[in-house]
Amino acid sequence: MSKNNNSAIQDASQEASWINVAALHKIYNTRGGGKTHALADINFTVKKGEFISIVGPSGCGKTTLLNVLAGLISKTEGSASVSGHEVTKPLPEIGMVFQAPTLLPWRTILENVMVPVEVQKLDKKMYLEKAKELLKLAGLDGFEDKFPNELSGGMQQRAGICRALVHSPSVLLMDEPFGALDAMTREYMNLELLRIWKESNQTIALVTHSITEAVFLSDRVIVMSPRPGRIAEIITIDLPRPRTLDMMNSDAAGFFVKKIRQYFNAANVIE
Amino acid sequence: MKFLRNRPEYVLVPSVFIAFVLIWENLVNIMEVEEIILPTPSRIGEALFFQLSNPLFWSNFRITSQETLLGFTAAVVFAIIAGTFISQIKVIDKAFMPYLVGFQAIPKIALAPIFIVWFGFGMTSKVVMAATVAFFPILINIIEGLKSADNDQIRMLRVFGATRFQIFLKVQVPCALPFFFAGLDVGILLAILGAVVGEFLGSQDGLGAMVLLAQYNFEVPTMFAILIVLSLMGIISHIIVKALQRKFAFWADSSNFIGN
Numbered sequence: 001m002s003k004n005n006n007s008a009i010q011d012a013s014q015e016a017s018w019i020n021v022a023a024l025h026k027i028y029n030t031r032g033g034g035k036t037h038a039l040a041d042i043n044f045t046v047k048k049g050e051f052i053s054i055v056g057p058s059g060c061g062k063t064t065l066l067n068v069l070a071g072l073i074s075k076t077e078g079s080a081s082v083s084g085h086e087v088t089k090p091l092p093e094i095g096m097v098f099q100a101p102t103l104l105p106w107r108t109i110l111e112n113v114m115v116p117v118e119v120q121k122l123d124k125k126m127y128l129e130k131a132k133e134l135l136k137l138a139g140l141d142g143f144e145d146k147f148p149n150e151l152s153g154g155m156q157q158r159a160g161i162c163r164a165l166v167h168s169p170s171v172l173l174m175d176e177p178f179g180a181l182d183a184m185t186r187e188y189m190n191l192e193l194l195r196i197w198k199e200s201n202q203t204i205a206l207v208t209h210s211i212t213e214a215v216f217l218s219d220r221v222i223v224m225s226p227r228p229g230r231i232a233e234i235i236t237i238d239l240p241r242p243r244t245l246d247m248m249n250s251d252a253a254g255f256f257v258k259k260i261r262q263y264f265n266a267a268n269v270i271e
Numbered sequence: 272m273k274f275l276r277n278r279p280e281y282v283l284v285p286s287v288f289i290a291f292v293l294i295w296e297n298l299v300n301i302m303e304v305e306e307i308i309l310p311t312p313s314r315i316g317e318a319l320f321f322q323l324s325n326p327l328f329w330s331n332f333r334i335t336s337q338e339t340l341l342g343f344t345a346a347v348v349f350a351i352i353a354g355t356f357i358s359q360i361k362v363i364d365k366a367f368m369p370y371l372v373g374f375q376a377i378p379k380i381a382l383a384p385i386f387i388v389w390f391g392f393g394m395t396s397k398v399v400m401a402a403t404v405a406f407f408p409i410l411i412n413i414i415e416g417l418k419s420a421d422n423d424q425i426r427m428l429r430v431f432g433a434t435r436f437q438i439f440l441k442v443q444v445p446c447a448l449p450f451f452f453a454g455l456d457v458g459i460l461l462a463i464l465g466a467v468v469g470e471f472l473g474s475q476d477g478l479g480a481m482v483l484l485a486q487y488n489f490e491v492p493t494m495f496a497i498l499i500v501l502s503l504m505g506i507i508s509h510i511i512v513k514a515l516q517r518k519f520a521f522w523a524d525s526s527n528f529i530g531n
Contacts, residue, residue: 070430089432096430102423105522106445115441116431147522167431 017045018203019069019171024078026064026229037228038064042078044222044234046203048170053206053214054222057264061229062207066175069205070096082171092120095164095202097177101156103148109135109159110144116167127166134162137196154185158192165200174206178213187245190216194243211264215239215256216248223263232263310492318492319499328481332500335466335478338394339504342401343462346409347455349402354413359439375407380468387473397469397477404465409454416450417443449523452516459508467501 026039038061046052054062067073068080071090080087082094095116103112110131117127135144138158140151148156157177164172178186190213197204208214214221218237225232237256239247247253275282292312298304299311306314322328357364357371383400390396420443428438470479478497485493516523 072426072429090430092432094430096427098423098427100423102421102427104424104442104445106448106520115428118441119428119431119433119437149522 018048018050018083019044019046019205020079020081021045021065021069022079024065024068024080025076026061026068026073027076039068039075040228040230042229042231044231046205048203049201050219051197051204051206051217052220052222053208053218054224055208055211055214055260056224056229056232057226058209059229060224060226062224063175064229065224066173066205066207069171070094070173092167093170095167095169095172097157097161097164097172097174099176099179101148101153101160103156103159103163105148108145108147109140109151112148112159113162113166115163120167122167130168131162131166134165135159137199138162138192154181154189157181157189161193161196165196165202170203172202172204174204174208176207176209179209186210186213191245193217198242211257211260212248214260215253216243216245221256221260223260225263225266235259307489307491310495314492315495315499318490319496322493322496322500331476331478331481334394334476335463335470335501336504338397338466338469338477339401339459339462341394342398342403342465343405343459345398345402346405346458346462350406350409350413350454350458354410354417358414358417358443371407371410375411379404379465383468383472386469392473392475397466397474400469401462401465405458405462408457408461409451412450412454412457413447416447419450420446448520449516452512452520456509456512456516459512460505463501463505463508 021042021044024039024042025037028036028038030036042065044052054065056062064073068075069082069087071087071094074088082091085091085093103109104115107115110128113131113135114124114127116122117124117131132144135141138161140155140158140162143151143155143159148159151159157180161177164174178189181189194217206214206217215237221235221237223232223235224230235256239250239252239256296311296313299309310318357368382403383396386396386399386403390399417439420438424442424446425438428442433441466477467479467482470477471483474480478501482494482497485491485497
C-alpha cells in the first residue's frame with residue numbers, strides 16, 4: 001500500500017488519470033443491417049497503481065470495453081487513453097491476460113513468457129532475467145523449460161500473467177482470467193495476483209463475472225448494465241489492505257457484494 | 272511377459288506375416304499354380320537375394336531414388352511458396368484456388384505420356400512426374416495448416432504489438448507444421464509412385480523399367496522382388512517423415528505428454 005502511495009506521489013501530474021475514458025461509444029453494425037450499441041457514453045478514470053474491476057451481467061459490454069483499451073477494437077466515438085496516449089492500436093505499455101492461458105504449445109514456459117519481448121524487439125538478455133524473476137514470483141520456479149501441456153490450468157494461467165508483465169507494462173488488462181479455474185484454485189490465484197500486484201505496482205483493470213472476486217481484489221468496482229452497455233455505478237471498495245480471505249466474511253464486504261448484486265438482479269428482471 | 276501384454280503388436284504383426292507367407296507357399300505348392308501366374312514366397316525371396324547382389328539392380332535403385340527425391344523436393348519447395356501466397360493474400364486465394372482444385376481433379380498419372388513428349392525419356396520427365404503427383408497433397412496441407420492458427424493466439428500476439436509478418440512467423444508457421452508433415456507423408460509415397468509410373472511409360476533405367484523387363488522375360492519372381500523393394504522404400508520414407516514430425520511438431524501429438 002505504501003509503495004503505491006510513493007509512486008503516486010512521484011507521478012503526481014498523471015496520478016489523476018492514468019487510464020482516461022471519456023464519452024466512449026462503440027456501435028457494431030449487425031449482419032442484418034442494424035446497429036448494436038455495445039458501449040454508450042462510458043466515462044471513468046483510473047489512477048496509477050489502482051486496481052479496478054469491471055463487472056456486469058453478460059452482454060453489458062465489459063469485454064468490449066477492455067478490448068478497446070487493449071487496442072484490439074476501434075472505438076466509434078469518444079476517447080480512451082493510457083498514460084496520455086490515445087489508444088488506436090495495441091500500446092507497448094499494456095499487458096493483457098486472457099480468458100484462456102493462450103500459451104503457444106511449441107514453446108517452453110520461459111519462451112512463452114518472452115513473447116512480448118521478442119515481438120517488441122526488446123533486449124532479450126536483459127528481459128530473460130526479468131522473465132525468470134517473474135516466473136519465480138509466480139511460483140513457477142523450475143518449470144521454465146517445461147512445455148504448456150505439462151502444466152495444470154492454474155499454472156498455465158500464472159505463466160500467462162508473467163507473459164503480460166514481462167515487458168514492464170504500466171497497465172495490466174485482465175479478461176476474466178480465472179473464469180475457467182475451480183473455486184479453490186481461483187481463490188489461490190486471487191491471493192497470488194494481489195501479491196504480484198503489490199510487488200510490481202501495476203495499474204490493473206480486471207473484467208470478471210464474479211462479484212466477490214471484484215470486491216476482494218479492487219480499489220473500485222465499475223458496475224455496468226446491458227443494452228446499451230453503460231456504467232451503472234462506480235463503487236469504491238474501502239476495505240483495508242492487505243486483504244485476506246477472512247475479510248470477505250465481514251459485514252463490510254457483504255454490503256458491497258449485495259450492493260453490486262442488485263444491479264445484476266435488476267438486469268435479469270429486464271431480460 | 273508384461274512387455275508383451277502392453278505391446279501385443281510386437282508378436283501379432285510378425286505372426287500374421289509368417290502365417291500369411293506359410294499359407295501362400297503351401298497353397299501354391301498344393302494347387303500347383305504355375306510360377307508365371309503366382310510364384311512362391313521362397314522363389315520371390317531367391318529372386319530378391321539375387322537382385323540385392325546384382326550391381327545393375329543397385330544402379331537402377333539409385334536412379335529411382337534420385338527421381339523420387341528430386342521430384343519430392345521440387346514439390347515441397349513449390350508447395351511452400353504457393354501455399355504461403357495463397358494463405359496470406361486473399362486475392363490470390365480467390366483467383367487461383369478454383370484452378371488448383373480443378374487441376375487436382377485431373378488423374379495426373381495420365382499426364383505421364385505428355386511429360387515424356389516434353390521432357391524426353393531421361394530422368395527429367397520422371398522427376399516432373401513425381402513432383403506433379405506429390406505437389407497437391409502437400410500444398411493443400413500447407414494451406415490448411417497456415418489457416419488453422421488459433422484466433423486467440425493471433426489476438427494475443429496482436430495485443431503485444433506483433434506485426435502481420437511476426438504473426439505469420441510465430442503462430443501460423445508453427446501451427447502449419449503438423450499439417451505440413453502429414454502432407455509430406457502422403458507426398459513422398461506419391462513421389463515414388465510418380466517416378467515408377469514415369470519409368471513404366473518410357474525408360475531404360477530405374478526400378479520401373481526393371482519390372483517391365485522382368486515381365487518381358489516372364490521372370491515373375493523378379494517382378495515381385497522389385498515390388499517388395501518399392502514397398503520398403505515407401506515404408507522407410509514414411510518412418511523417416513514420422514520421426515521428423517515427432518521431432519519438429521511434437522506438440523501435435525498430445526500422447527507425448529501423457530505419463531511424462
